[in-house]
Structure formats: structure tokens, C-alpha cells
Amino acid sequence: MYKIMTTQQIIRLGFTHADIRRARSCCVRRLSRGVYSVRHVCSREDHRPLWASIDEGTHSEFTEHGDIRDQIEDLDAAVMARCEVRFQKQGQQERQAESATTAGATAATRMSSASPPAEVFSHISAALIHGLPIAYPVTHQVEVVRPGVNRRFKSIHVRGVTIPRHHRQAVRGTEVTTLERTLIDVARTYNPDISVSMLDNALHRGLTTREKILATLAQCLETRNTKKVHLALDLADARRESPAESIAAVRFFQHGFVGFVPQVEFDTASLRSNIRVDFCHRAARMIVEIDGLGKLYLGSGVPRDELERERRREQWLRDQGWRVIRISWKELFTEAKFEEIRRILMGTR
Structure with missing residues (x-):
């Protein structure tokens, strides 16, 4: 897992905005506005607070392969960055809610109305969070679900569907579709070689079973491309290793x-x-x-x-x-x- 940090986290370590700009030419990589990954251990001792966990083995260096795997790594980092932003916002909202409780119900209501809409990571982004393999790059966008919204931004694809509570789980401090629902959504949306690769991996590692996937499929309100899901399941084989x-x-x-x-x-x-x-x-x-x-x-x-x-x-x-x-x-x-x-x-x- 890469080390993802927000601007606020880096500043709390004693760095200034100017320090961050200089670190970007050394051991820090900007992922999105206000979010960074630590690329590697550098020779500057004053940067130690940034890369100490890499040196200790808690986090990994940002590996560049020079092939299509780099695009998948970039997307994985972008997903992790959004997870970190959501985690930080959630913590901020909880602190504000505590303050609002002491200030009165009116302030609490104001805080609630200002909260961002519920967001669930889905499809390829959810697969990355679950640790499933992406055979080859199929999107550069972080994929999320928000009720009632269908929009594509430069780096985010928002799908306006409702994910039942039992098809969601908390991972890394954020909401993500369950493993079974993720496999189904990917099979509906992407080519069989993408979905079968994930199914083979999940079955090979014993993370789920065909029976669990079929049970989840039966609970889905969405019927689009259900035949694609069944085809992917028919082609899947737990014996395959890559x-x-x-x-x-x-x-x-x-x-x-x-x-x-x-x-x-x-x-x-x-x-x-x-x-x-x-x-x-x-x-x-x-x-x-x-x-x-x-x-x-x-x-x-x-x-x-x-x-x-x-x-x-x-x-x-x-x-x-x-x-x-x-x-x-x-x-x-x-x-x-x-x-x-x-x-x-x-x-x-």
C-alpha cells in the first residue's frame, strides 16, 4: 500500500507549502488537488517524516514498470487518494457534529445540510480496493455511486444507482460495494477478460464462492447485462493463477x-x-x-x-x-x- 497524505497532514508534520513544492521534485508526487503520495525514500533527512513508514516497511514505494501496469497503479493511487479525502472529511464532519451538538440543534441541522452526498466506490475502483487484479487498463476514472446522479467528470465517473445496504461495506474508512457486488458490476459493464480475471482470482484465493455471487446477483434490482454476468461465471475457473x-x-x-x-x-x-x-x-x-x-x-x-x-x-x-x-x-x-x-x-x- 502506498502512503497517501493530504496537504493538511503534511503541514501538521511541520512542513510549509513551499516545502511541499520542493518535495514534489524529490520524493513526493501530487495525485490530485491537496493529495499526495510518497514515491520513495530519499537522501534528505528533513524529509524523513514523509518516507519513514516506507523505510520501515509499513508502506511501499511507488513502483514504475514502464508498461501498461503504470496506468493501473496510477488509478489505484487515485482511488486511494479519494479514500483518504473521504476519510478526512468524515473525521472533520464528526468533529463539527460534536461541536454543533453543544451549540444547539439549529447549528447541527446546518452542518447536516452541508454534508456531501453519500458515495460508494464501485466497479474497477471497488475491485482495486478489494485487491482484485485489473488485467489491463479499461478506465482512468475513479468510479463511484451516488443516488440519483449520472455524471462523468475528468477523473471521476459517477453512476446514479442505489446500492442496497447489504451490498455495501466499510473498507479503509469508506463505503465500497461488497466483493460479490463488485464482481457482478464489473461483469455487467466490462469485457469478459476483465471480469473473468477477477472472478478467477477471487475464487482461487477463496475470497468468495459461485453460490455467494449468484445469491447477490438474485438480489440486484438491476437486470441489465445479466447474461454477461452468467457468461463470466461460466468461464471462471479457480485453478487459473494469473x-x-x-x-x-x-x-x-x-x-x-x-x-x-x-x-x-x-x-x-x-x-x-x-x-x-x-x-x-x-x-x-x-x-x-x-x-x-x-x-x-x-x-x-x-x-x-x-x-x-x-x-x-x-x-x-x-x-x-x-x-x-x-x-x-x-x-x-x-x-x-x-x-x-x-x-x-x-x-x-
Whole structure:
């Protein structure tokens, strides 16, 4: 989690507005008006109050990957910034309410009428708050729900629907749609590869069940795109371990491929460990491996070592008579690899 701070919080630490401007060229990043994130630990000791929690491991540095993940990180930071603003306003309102109570009912009524409308984080923003993966950027806007309001601003998308109390929960000091309602809303609104990625992750981690999601769906007043929700649930599989695998499974469905089983393990005697593959099609003697973003930088942390390990795995599979198809992240969004798979499958029929 990144460290998010408002101007008031930074000033309470002893900084001035001029100090904040200077810190923005060093270790602080402006997210929105009056809201900042601390990017990293710097060499300036006078900035320690800003980045001490990063140095202690309580918060994370703001990582830049140089690819599409940065857009998702930016949106996550924007959502966290709005959460922090809402939390600060809530605290301010509570303090004002306490003061108003002592000042009389008239002042209390005035405070209540000045309060901002109820706001619930939803859709992709709620998914980020729940820690669900976003397969690829689909919006740059923070998504919230306010009763009776439908508006799009530069950085916020407001939907005017009413979320029942039992479809909301408090997270990070703010209101957000429940995990099940979030999964349903995303499935209604976005492409299956986005929603299936989230469903696979939530089911794989044991955060929810199909039964809970279906029960929540039955309680929704909204009926728009309900078939999309059922399709996403039909495509979801708790065995998949990454958004890239989920997208591949959606592509298999879209191309009419059947028979691909995820996360199949092979016993090996010559290698130090068993081999587990992303997808196995036994009838076609075909293995499909998906290279998601940053895959070769996981594990040992040394891409060359990972490449060598992958080479040995593939050679063992080929020696056993399996055809191995590797699909890169970019190739998930093109046709060539899937046409190659189609030709192989047609040759087995």
C-alpha cells in the first residue's frame, strides 16, 4: 500500500507549502488537488517524516514498470487518494457534529445540510480496493455511486444507482460495494477478460464462492447485462493463477476451442521438480504456456535463469511427445497464435 497524505497532514508534520513544492521534485508526487503520495525514500533527512513508514516497511514505494501496469497503479493511487479525502472529511464532519451538538440543534441541522452526498466506490475502483487484479487498463476514472446522479467528470465517473445496504461495506474508512457486488458490476459493464480475471482470482484465493455471487446477483434490482454476468461465471475457473491465463481461457472460448485444462502437473524423474503447465489439451497432445507481463522476472529474479529453466521444461515435454505453444502477453490480443492452435486442433479431428 502506498502512503497517501493530504496537504493538511503534511503541514501538521511541520512542513510549509513551499516545502511541499520542493518535495514534489524529490520524493513526493501530487495525485490530485491537496493529495499526495510518497514515491520513495530519499537522501534528505528533513524529509524523513514523509518516507519513514516506507523505510520501515509499513508502506511501499511507488513502483514504475514502464508498461501498461503504470496506468493501473496510477488509478489505484487515485482511488486511494479519494479514500483518504473521504476519510478526512468524515473525521472533520464528526468533529463539527460534536461541536454543533453543544451549540444547539439549529447549528447541527446546518452542518447536516452541508454534508456531501453519500458515495460508494464501485466497479474497477471497488475491485482495486478489494485487491482484485485489473488485467489491463479499461478506465482512468475513479468510479463511484451516488443516488440519483449520472455524471462523468475528468477523473471521476459517477453512476446514479442505489446500492442496497447489504451490498455495501466499510473498507479503509469508506463505503465500497461488497466483493460479490463488485464482481457482478464489473461483469455487467466490462469485457469478459476483465471480469473473468477477477472472478478467477477471487475464487482461487477463496475470497468468495459461485453460490455467494449468484445469491447477490438474485438480489440486484438491476437486470441489465445479466447474461454477461452468467457468461463470466461460466468461464471462471479457480485453478487459473494469473490474469494472462484468464484472458487466454476467454480467447479459447471466443475461438470455439474446448478441451484445454488449466494447471496440469506432470511427474518428472530427470528434473528436480514436477512440471506444471498453464493449459493442457490431451487429445491434441498440446501444451499452451502463457507469458504474462513480467513473468520471466519472477522466481529467481534473474531472467536468464528463468529462461534456462523454461527451456529445460519445454524440452522434457517435447521429448514426451507434447507440442508446446507459447503465447506472449501481446499475442493474447492478436489472432496468429490462436489460428495456429486451430490448425493443430483441426488436424486431430
